[in-house]
Amino acid sequence: MADKLTAEQRSWNMSRIRSKNTTPEKEVRSMLHRMGYRFSLHRKDLTGRPDIVMPKHRTVIFVHGCFWHLHAGCDKGRIPATRREFWERKLKGNAKRDKQHLRTLRQLGWRVITVWECDVERNGEKVARRLSRLLNSATGHDSH
Numbered sequence: 001m002a003d004k005l006t007a008e009q010r011s012w013n014m015s016r017i018r019s020k021n022t023t024p025e026k027e028v029r030s031m032l033h034r035m036g037y038r039f040s041l042h043r044k045d046l047t048g049r050p051d052i053v054m055p056k057h058r059t060v061i062f063v064h065g066c067f068w069h070l071h072a073g074c075d076k077g078r079i080p081a082t083r084r085e086f087w088e089r090k091l092k093g094n095a096k097r098d099k100q101h102l103r104t105l106r107q108l109g110w111r112v113i114t115v116w117e118c119d120v121e122r123n124g125e126k127v128a129r130r131l132s133r134l135l136n137s138a139t140g141h142d143s144h
Contacts, residue, residue, distance in 0.1 A: 031131060050062055059113060069095060
């Protein structure tokens, strides 16, 4: 299916998409704050600039948009039919970079949690319970 927008309209739409302080990210931060957790945001000294950094728990949280990070099994995590080569290179590159950041952070001793946009939208309470369980666990296994 061809794009119904002109190149200029699509460009304007895409320019409005933010990489940080997204609605799902703000919702996850609000959940953590209500649970009494304190954190910092987008630390430049950590690879991948995690959305949420909890030094006390040696934990970082990435809140990923399903489209931009190719969430497997999610309707939003698909490569568009229009300009397929461009999007495939872009989105697969994002996913590859995510894996590299995850590996590096783990090697540095950080626990990495990934929260997906669709999970926050579908069932925020379930996400909050999962975060609480992971942050309160003594073992602190990675989750993504």
